[in-house]
Amino acid sequence: MNKPLLSLAFASALIFSCESEKPKLSDEQYAELTDEQKRSAEFALDGIEVMDDRLELTLFASEPMMTNPTNMDIDDRGRIWVTEAYNYRTNLNPKNPTKAEGDRILILEDTDGDGKADKSTVFYQGTDINAALGIAVFGNKIFVSVSPNVFVFTDENGDDVPDNKEILFTGVGGEQHDHGMHAFTFAADGKLYFNYGNAGEGLHKAEGTPLLDPMGRPITSETAPYQEGMVFRCDPDGSNVEILGWNFRNNYEVAVDSYGRMWQSDNDDDGNRSTRINYVMDYGNYGFKDEMTKSDWRTRRINMEDSVWQQHWHLNDPGVVPNLVQNYAGSPTGIIVYEGKLLPAEYQNQVIHADAGPNVIRMYPVETSGAGFTGKVEAILDGNKRDNWFRPSDVTVAPDGSIFISDWYDPGVGGHAVGDLDRGRVYRLAPKNSKYRVSAPDYSSVESLIELVQNPNRAIHFKAFMALKEKGAEAKEALEKLYASEDSRMKARAFWLLTKLPNGNEYIQKAAEDDDENIRVAAVRASRINGMNDPNFLLTMAADPSAQVRREVAVAIRYQDAPAVWQKLAESYKSGDRWYLEALGIAAEYHWDSYLNAYLEKVGSGWMESTEAKDLVWRSRAAQTPELLEQLILAENTPNDNRYYRALDFQNADMKNQTLKNLLAKGQNEDQVIILRQASFDSKKPDAQLLNLAKAEAGDIANDRDFLDIVRKYYLKDQKDRLLAIAYQEDDSRLAGTAANIFTSLYGYGEVEKAMKDSDQTKATAAIRKFGVVDSKEIATLLSKIWGDPTASAEMRTAAMEEMKGYNSEAVLWEFAEKDQIPAELLPTAQKILMSSWNSNLRKLATDKYGSSMSTNYDIPKMLAATGNIEKGKTLASTYCVACHKIGTEGIDFGPGLSEIGDKLSKEAMINAIINPSEGMGFGYETQLVKFKDGKEIRCIVNSKTENDLIVKLVGSGEQTIYKLADIVSITQLDESLMPKFPLSEEELVDLVSYLEGLRK
Known part of the structure; x- marks a missing residue:
């Protein structure tokens, strides 16, 4: 490939003597480089900006x-x-x-x-x-x-x-x-x-x-x-x-x-x-x-x-x-x-x-x-x-x-x-002008080792440390001299070595009295490493004026039963210092019952007037914590209630549920939705109190998301009108899709089919669009009846075909395609769906049948050199990307977010990710094949696996779906990405990537 001629100014800039450094290119000069030149080591330094002029x-x-x-x-x-x-x-x-x-x-x-x-x-x-x-x-x-x-x-x-x-x-x-x-x-x-x-x-x-x-x-x-x-x-x-x-x-x-x-x-x-x-x-x-x-x-x-x-x-x-x-x-x-x-x-x-x-x-x-x-x-x-x-x-x-x-x-x-x-x-x-010179280290004498142990290079630090440790008492005087240094960090390095001497604990005691809080921090850490086992030492340090030091004392007693130390630490906690609060929680992990009880006894009956005491109860995991949280919720009656409700999730499950029911009995009407959301509920063995409350309150729940959660959780069948209203609204497609899925699970498909066949074409098309997002064999069958009906309007047939997307729907569509039963006028749309399927098996079958409409011989250099149409790229992103990715406030939170993809991937990497999606699956977004005992299989992204449940996201959905592990036979990671190879031309790829490149922070 011939490189373009450079400007005279640029060429002259490259002429320099062998003794001097090449001058850094200006933005204009760098822009004139070819991509091949930019990628070469010759111009590597020109591609990186040094933010400080003093550095080179x-x-x-x-x-x-x-x-x-x-x-x-x-x-x-x-x-x-x-x-x-x-x-x-x-x-x-x-x-x-x-x-x-x-x-x-x-x-x-x-x-x-x-x-x-x-x-x-x-x-x-x-x-x-x-x-x-x-x-x-x-x-x-x-x-x-x-x-x-x-x-x-x-x-x-x-x-x-x-x-x-x-x-x-x-x-x-x-x-x-x-x-x-x-x-x-x-x-x-x-x-x-x-x-x-x-x-x-x-x-x-x-x-x-x-x-x-x-x-x-x-x-x-x-x-x-x-x-x-x-x-x-x-x-x-x-x-x-x-x-x-x-x-x-x-x-x-x-x-x-x-x-x-x-x-x-x-x-x-x-x-x-x-x-x-x-x-x-x-x-x-x-x-x-x-x-x-x-x-x-x-x-x-x-x-x-x-x-x-x-x-x-x-x-x-x-x-x-x-x-x-x-x-x-x-x-x-x-x-x-x-x-x-x-x-x-x-x-x-x-x-x-x-x-x-x-x-x-x-x-x-x-x-x-x-x-x-x-x-x-x-x-x-x-x-x-x-x-x-x-x-x-x-x-x-x-x-x-x-x-x-x-x-x-x-x-x-x-x-x-x-x-x-x-x-x-x-x-x-x-x-600048600092040449790289390294002389051979001398590990033979204490004097040289003292210099070397201060070196910032960890290989030298390691060898010097081990040599000084080996010398033991011979190095004591020199280490004590370094310990007297005004350089706090070098003082700390000397300290750690002094603690390795036979009388090392004496140096820990000395460091504990140092004016520098960082040295005192090191002293507490060293007491753990040395296994001092001196309760008086930690009790003394628990009263240190520095919260940094007290933090170290707290974590030091995690595996000890040290009530006096913990109480001393808790006394100095000030609300708002979350680090300190978490340190107290770490310390109390295995002793909450005794620690919290003693703390509250000391604070007295007015503990709920103390912000610090309320924080500690919120963080605690004692047997009495659920009862204390109940008191706080009843007394606070403010948005702070929510953090106390959340704290219940970290308590014993049975005690949590009992606390929530106690709150119901004591009249916390404004919190009933939270209680219904939080309480454990088994539909096979329904709790009558919770179920009756859900039925009574569901219609008055203001928040649509809360409403849908409650209706789905308690399987409420008396909220049809509101479910339909949410399904048909245009403001939030995710909520609409959730409502449509809940509706079909509660009421079946009869009413949906009736709505899709409404004599009012506008209403029928709306039903097709709104319920077509439900990815099930039943909905796909309903849609096929519409797009396969030659007497239906073109608008309805097109809408029905365009909604044949999703793991289950595409499988139904393929059954018709395999038998050549797709109407000619709708075949291009069907081909596009099947050949862009997230199901790699279907995608291959469709490609074999119809011939690939996707280029396998993209001219990458040509695309890299081209400038795309950003507006067209944005339209393509709306067509393809937002179905499974978030771009700003648009799209579905299924795959990795793209809102700042321009800051992370180069143009080359974006093109490759679109052409070859299976080559770069992000961790946590790999395709998982889940097989169930009833023979069903799904391809999905696994978000998490708990003791009882598998939580996944299904293709094209930002919502999480929960399956019982007891119903699952196997979970296997596949090598192919769920992202399909979209049938895009070179021009479309360039347009799309040009748009994505501009998505930056």
């Missing part, structure tokens, strides 16, 4: 030296270790190209000091590490995370060839999965920290034995309270594993600062503008799924939050730790706490994070706020404005304090799909 980004390594880096680490020699993923998701997507010899672990090195890698060493290659998501270098041990295993490679002689490979942990779910096991990191407390996403499911020892928590329970997603993504720590040899947090979606990495505080990012259900940054408080539940039922966040509940991002993490629920920062759309990846000195002061000690979705590197300056923190968002690097193939997968600190960024470099962000297998980059970010 340089290209350290690129293709063909390495490709597709998923994760990296930097050893104590300054060499970059990279895990590649050429064989990305080949187990799930056999269409992806493969290398039979497997993926590689590379060591990239700059041997001539020019700031660019000139040597690449293959440390290991094999199919057992295909698409590894984590690498960490700890001395001669290299930890590689690739679900279902964590491998430890040992290089005994330092020749960059592994002498041994062992499995440290296994049984992690999500083989070759982005939501599986992630990287390990070393912390100043001498522990290794790691995590996995919500495909992880559980953690096992090498021989398969499950890891246990302090209560002797296996750490798996089937063991309450554990579920979804989790955070762990262990000793460097893999022993003493502890679970530290749970209920994340895809917490890609965990970063730990010198005080022992943990920081994470977390990904939302794709497209819901709800990615987040968390401070991870030990033993916290982080709210991705309902704590008790494990239901999806979309499941309607009492006191449900107003915004999607709050709903997404159940932030109104007692027992959920708050978020630190809300990041909207994204695909969060690597994260660090930068404790180096090379970058300017404002970057020092900050959380720095890679987000591959919006093509950015950010930092999150935080300030303490009570027992928690507040944070803000500041961009460091941004590729979105120019090169949205920039996909930073990891961020790591080098020995000199510079920051390295690995770049997956792809039109998309994973999700089982890869658009580019030949590119990948590693960048270095540092102050």
